[in-house]
Amino acid sequence: xxxxxxxxxxxxxxxxxxxxxxxxxxxxxxxxxxxxxxxxxxxxxxxxxxxxxxxxxxxxxxxxxxxxxxxxxxxxxxxxxxxxxxxxxxxxxxxxxxxxxxxxxxxxxxxxxxxxxxxxxxxxxxxxxxxxxxxxxxxxxxxxxxxxxxxxxxxxxxxxxxxxxxxxxxxxxxxxxxxxxxxxxxxxxxxxxxxxxxxxxxxxxxxxxxxxxxxxxxxxxxxxxxxxxxxxxxxxxxxxxxxxxxxxxxxxxxxxxxxxxxxxxxxxxxxxxxxxxxxxxxxxxxxxxxxxxxxxxxxxxxxxxxxxxxxxxxxxxxxxxxxxxxxxxxxxxx
Amino acid sequence: xxxxxxxxxxxxxxxxxxxxxxxxxxxxxxxxxxxxxxxxxxxxxxxxxxxxxxxxxxxxxxxxxxxxxxxxxxxxxxxxxxxxxxxxxxxxxxxxxxxxxxxxxxxxxxxxxxxxxxxxxxxxxxxxxxxxxxxxxxxxxxxxxxxxxxxxxxxxxxxxxxxxxxxxxxxxxxxxxxxxxxxxxxxxxxxxxxxxxxxxxxxxxxxxxxxxxxxxxxxxxxxxxxxxxxxxxxxxxxxxxxxxxxxxxxxxxxxxxxxxxxxxxxxxxxxxxxxxxxxxxxxxxxxxxxxxxxxxxxxxxxxxxxxxxxxxxxxxxxxxxxxxxxxxxxxxxxxxxxxxxxxxxxxxxxxxxxxxxxxxxxxxxxxxxxxxxxxxxxxxxxxxxxxxxxxxxxxxxxxxxxxxxxxxxxxxxxxxxxxxxxxxxxxxxxx
Numbered sequence: 118x119x120x121x122x123x124x125x126x127x128x129x130x131x132x133x134x135x136x137x138x139x140x141x142x143x144x145x146x147x148x149x150x151x152x153x154x155x156x157x158x159x160x161x162x163x164x165x166x167x168x169x170x171x172x173x174x175x176x177x178x179x180x181x182x183x184x185x186x187x188x189x190x191x192x193x194x195x196x197x198x199x200x201x202x203x204x205x206x207x208x209x210x211x212x213x214x215x216x217x218x219x220x221x222x223x224x225x226x227x228x229x230x231x232x233x234x235x236x237x238x239x240x241x242x243x244x245x246x247x248x249x250x251x252x253x254x255x256x257x258x259x260x261x262x263x264x265x266x267x268x269x270x271x272x273x274x275x276x277x278x279x280x281x282x283x284x285x286x287x288x289x290x291x292x293x294x295x296x297x298x299x300x301x302x303x304x305x306x307x308x309x310x311x312x313x314x315x316x317x318x319x320x321x322x323x324x325x326x327x328x329x330x331x332x333x334x335x336x337x338x339x340x341x342x343x344x345x346x347x348x349x350x351x352x353x354x355x356x357x358x359x360x361x362x363x364x365x366x367x368x369x370x371x372x373x374x375x376x377x378x379x380x381x382x383x384x385x386x387x388x389x390x391x392x393x394x395x396x397x398x399x400x401x402x403x404x405x406x407x408x409x410x411x412x413x414x415x416x417x418x419x420x421x422x423x424x425x426x427x428x429x430x431x432x433x434x435x436x437x438x439x440x441x442x443x444x445x446x447x448x449x450x451x
Numbered sequence: 452x453x454x455x456x457x458x459x460x461x462x463x464x465x466x467x468x469x470x471x472x473x474x475x476x477x478x479x480x481x482x483x484x485x486x487x488x489x490x491x492x493x494x495x496x497x498x499x500x501x502x503x504x505x506x507x508x509x510x511x512x513x514x515x516x517x518x519x520x521x522x523x524x525x526x527x528x529x530x531x532x533x534x535x536x537x538x539x540x541x542x543x544x545x546x547x548x549x550x551x552x553x554x555x556x557x558x559x560x561x562x563x564x565x566x567x568x569x570x571x572x573x574x575x576x577x578x579x580x581x582x583x584x585x586x587x588x589x590x591x592x593x594x595x596x597x598x599x600x601x602x603x604x605x606x607x608x609x610x611x612x613x614x615x616x617x618x619x620x621x622x623x624x625x626x627x628x629x630x631x632x633x634x635x636x637x638x639x640x641x642x643x644x645x646x647x648x649x650x651x652x653x654x655x656x657x658x659x660x661x662x663x664x665x666x667x668x669x670x671x672x673x674x675x676x677x678x679x680x681x682x683x684x685x686x687x688x689x690x691x692x693x694x695x696x697x698x699x700x701x702x703x704x705x706x707x708x709x710x711x712x713x714x715x716x717x718x719x720x721x722x723x724x725x726x727x728x729x730x731x732x733x734x735x736x737x738x739x740x741x742x743x744x745x746x747x748x749x750x751x752x753x754x755x756x757x758x759x760x761x762x763x764x765x766x767x768x769x770x771x772x773x774x775x776x777x778x779x780x781x782x783x784x785x786x787x788x789x790x791x792x793x794x795x796x797x798x799x800x801x802x803x804x805x806x807x808x809x810x811x812x813x814x815x816x817x818x819x820x821x822x823x824x825x826x827x828x829x830x831x832x833x834x835x836x837x838x839x840x841x842x843x844x845x846x847x848x849x850x851x852x853x854x855x856x857x858x859x860x861x862x863x864x865x866x867x868x869x870x871x872x873x874x875x876x877x878x879x880x881x882x
Contacts, residue, residue, distance in 0.1 A: 257492040368716030372490035372657040372683040410663035421653040
């Protein structure tokens with residue numbers, strides 16, 4: 118095989134892997150939108166908050182330490198040296214469920230039956246408030262997140278592909294980050310579990326009923342509020358997984374909340390109501406932006422196509438399929 | 452009853468506010484443009500803490516500068532240019548100096564501050580050609596500029612290759628902003644001079660995703676990678692470099708890409724990464740002892756005190772020290788402690804931080820000596836290379852402070868500043 122072709126395959130593979138990382142964020146958006154019609158602008162901050170909380174539990178950081186010390190003149194920072202990953206993840210999950218409950222009690226409950234734009238605005242407020250609370254709770258330092266997921270280039274893949282290039286060519290194997298392979302495996306498990314949950318459990322079926330028609334679901338006795346708490350808790354869990362993956366890659370810091378911007382073109386492309394759409398959309402965006410950056414980027418003086426090219430792709434899709442690849446067709450009855 | 456309480460409350464508030472304003476007017480005002488929130492907060496916080504702790508120490512130890520207390524109101528910019536400009540407008544009255552802490556904000560403030568008669572000090576960042584004091588009367592960027600930095604990095608590479616880098620390929624990974632683009636011109640000029648091939652790789656804000664950039668590097672296999680990054684871009688770049696097994700000793704960042712924050716997330720992978728610096732890390736200096744005694748031990752530390760001695764905290768100390776020294780010099784020149792912004796600028800132009808003076812200020816061996824003059828607002832142009840030891844989790848200085856290619860840099864500064872002078876119709880001074 119020619120080195121050019123191998124490089125092209127490598128770019129596509131890496132694009133797919135990046136796409137999975139985007140899909141992880143997009144999944145949280147889709148779940149909430151499907152069940153409640155709310156476009157949760159705070160999904161990126163959810164991922165940040167979950168990652169901050171996880172590191173906080175892992176390292177035994179006292180929440181709100183700065184505030185407590187300022188108010189009471191104390192000097193508390195840590196209450197234990199470290200916590201095993203399993204317990205830290207479990208505690209973070211409980212925290213995210215508690216957060217979902219608080220959001221439902223304090224925000225959503227009071228906005229039932231309001232226009233979608235009001236709910237959207239509420240999530241913008243929620244995003245900034247949660248970012249501020251995260252800062253107060255855990256501080257703004259860059260935090261190292263290690264839950265034992267390996268990272269770095271896959272040596273196995275490098276060695277397996279080095280021989281594929283024509284003899285004498287200057288090629289040293291294909292590169293894929295092991296962390297991204299893990300992210301792919303985790304995303305597959307997540308999607309399969311979600312599908313099984315929504316198909317084969319009573320709660321899952323209730324969730325689907327609410328997603329299909331709120332009024333009909335209410336009329337058969339499904340509690341809208343418990344479903345909302347459940348959905349926000351699940352998307353909190355997905356945000357935690359996304360936070361772990363992105364946080365392992367770059368360290369946990371406040372720019373992590375901006376990963377939501379990576380999910381937007383994925384949603385436009387895949388549709389706001391489709392889980393497979395979030396996955397396929399992520400993959401298409403990932404591949405598209407990597408190919409654009411590597412093969413077209415050189416023709417632009419400024420380069421750096423990676424960020425905005427995803428939005429160009431999304432815009433093109435919007436023109437031809439406003440509901441996205443797998444979204445429900447918008448039918449307005451007169 | 453309620454109305455009475457309300458009136459008492461309002462009167463008390465008015466008295467409190469007016470006494471605060473009175474105090475502020477009497478003091479020397481050093482407004483701080485900070486970013487303690489947002490994507491760049493992890494870098495903004497330690498730097499701002501360094502400033503605040505130094506000002507507090509001067510107020511507590513010396514009773515201020517020449518008896519005048521330092522008043523340092525903070526304005527949060529979030530590293531956003533427009534917000535930075537608003538912060539400037541809000542705080543410019545009676546302000547001695549502004550440290551914009553962003554090249555984008557600096558570019559916007561240069562014409563405004565020049566018109567308003569307010570000093571801008573962009574320590575080792577901002578518009579490089581502002582080093583030419585003949586054109587930029589109100590702007591200072593000592594002790595070293597980005598163009599010095601670019602040529603110092605190339606000099607370091609030249610030294611490693613016994614002066615011959617003709618066949619070498621150097622990549623610049625840069626933040627796609629005014630800041631990141633600053634060294635391009637110098638590196639292009641140096642590429643013509645030394646014959647190396649330059650590869651430019653911009654990374655968009657915030658730099659969380661750089662896979663395509665590093666795939667390009669993996670394919671092109673440059674011999675060296677230089678980085679002008681900030682915030683998360685640094686951490687992702689260093690981690691990505693380690694991931695593609697790029698030799699870390701050939702990866703050199705500018706001084707804003709060389710803090711503990713940048714290397715720690717990459718763990719052992721960051722071992723050997725280099726960056727330029729114009730100040731030392733650590734706490735073995737008199738200034739740290741004084742801050743501990745007069746600020747931290749009294750429970751007055753800015754933030755939680757956890758950044759004490761880190762690279763960016765120490766840079767904040769250095770920046771604040773230069774600003775305070777300029778006020779001291781201004782007071783001496785004009786024979787009054789109650790200096791005006793114009794007097795302060797005179798002081799800045801006469802700052803002479805000799806080794807002896809640095810020692811007196813508690814900064815012995817902390818940074819190389821430098822002098823500012825009417826012509827030279829850019830200082831010594833000296834920087835050293837530091838290298839990260841991932842096992843010991845510390846930066847080690849591996850070279851002496853060195854100069855860049857002043858022939859190339861000075862020529863570029865002269866060209867750029869004369870172009871600016873022509874555009875703005877500024878008559879050169881210092882003749």
